[in-house]
Amino acid sequence: MTRTQQPAPQEAEIARPRTPLLSRDRIVAAALALVDAEGLAALSTRRLAAELSVSGPSLYNHFATKDDLLDAVVDSVMGEVDLSMFDAPHDWRTALHAWARSYRAALTAHPHLVPVLAQGPGRRPHALRLADAVFGCLVDAGWPRGQATRIGALMRYFVTGSALGSFAAGFPDDATLYTAADYPHLGDAHRLAEHRRTIDQGAFDTGLDALLDGLELRYRRLP
Amino acid sequence: MTRTQQPAPQEAEIARPRTPLLSRDRIVAAALALVDAEGLAALSTRRLAAELSVSGPSLYNHFATKDDLLDAVVDSVMGEVDLSMFDAPHDWRTALHAWARSYRAALTAHPHLVPVLAQGPGRRPHALRLADAVFGCLVDAGWPRGQATRIGALMRYFVTGSALGSFAAGFPDDATLYTAADYPHLGDAHRLAEHRRTIDQGAFDTGLDALLDGLELRYRRLP
């Protein structure tokens, strides 16, 4: 191959490489907006393509399958989780507390994706980095590796469970449903949905503190 | 209307009411088996109907929509959760511990349904009965109603989160994925899936005990 002063001469012979209509980032952003607005079921390749003003099959130039696209969407959410507390010199409890709250915030902003992302990190880089940071923090603090694994797991259980669905909003706002004969203790359940945000956040904070209290008891008993 | 000795005489004039091919129970059982075996995506009205040797639209004689059918499937799983500990004279911690383990067992037996059932009880009788029993137990034990609500919520977060997806199986069994440069602490992650059952169960039990320890600290501080 001889060098020329003109860059890539053979490109001049084929059609002008006009800037592509799509990119992976544009597709992921549109997919995330669609899922947030209308739920996972609304994410069809045809609907998403329409949103981007292209035809359905165009997406297959950028993602091999719809599942691959969904993977990218999910990992973009995982990238929103703050991990900076694991770089600072905090004790494990302080770091885990801050991380869990940031993790929950990222997930509750995109609740329809929680069932997908709760399947585990898979090969998603942001999800793997998160798991690495949490495990590293616990091991560095002196937790045995087996215990550190379990703590990473149980924290994920709690955070994903709290983001999967609102507890308060799960009870229909229909007073006639909670008859004393059938459900003697649910007389006020129809008013739960009203205070949805505070109840869910309060339950999460109570659970997180209780969980960390319980873990700290075990930490003190370590040899 | 005059009574006759023969029952329902007008029935004799129309075609013999042969025993129906379908019933709600048969449909629910087949749907549950299908979802357990092949996942939520495999549950289509046409596929389910084929499994039952009828044609697709037949199902609409027994359920108004596919969502109604799914509701019935989910509530049948909730019916498998043991609530008997709430009738016996146990302290709240003992009862909650036994209930949480039974709850998790029912859900892990049908993991594909967890995202649906974690949306809350809705109008499903078994799910409402469960919420009623837990809340009643806590209030009877002396927990203030606001705290009892939060504990009901956080327990659901933890149990559904633990059943939503295996922690261990979320890490691909591919040693080349966990390069030291990218993930310095995940060197052994490819071996997690091997011990999937014990890791997940161990993490759940550790978390449950830690959670109950933390709640007991708060219980002792109650006025």
Place this chain on the structure above:
DNA sequence: ACCTGAACACCGTTCAAGT
């Protein structure tokens, strides 16, 4: 009352064709 086939407006994905 309960089941059927045909029909409607959707799906994900492949592929040959265009630039």
Place this chain on the structure above:
DNA sequence: ACCTGAACACCGTTCAAGT
């Protein structure tokens, strides 16, 4: 390289028709 229309094998649901 990237986008398109046509096509294939699917969806949930409605409805008129059969018994």
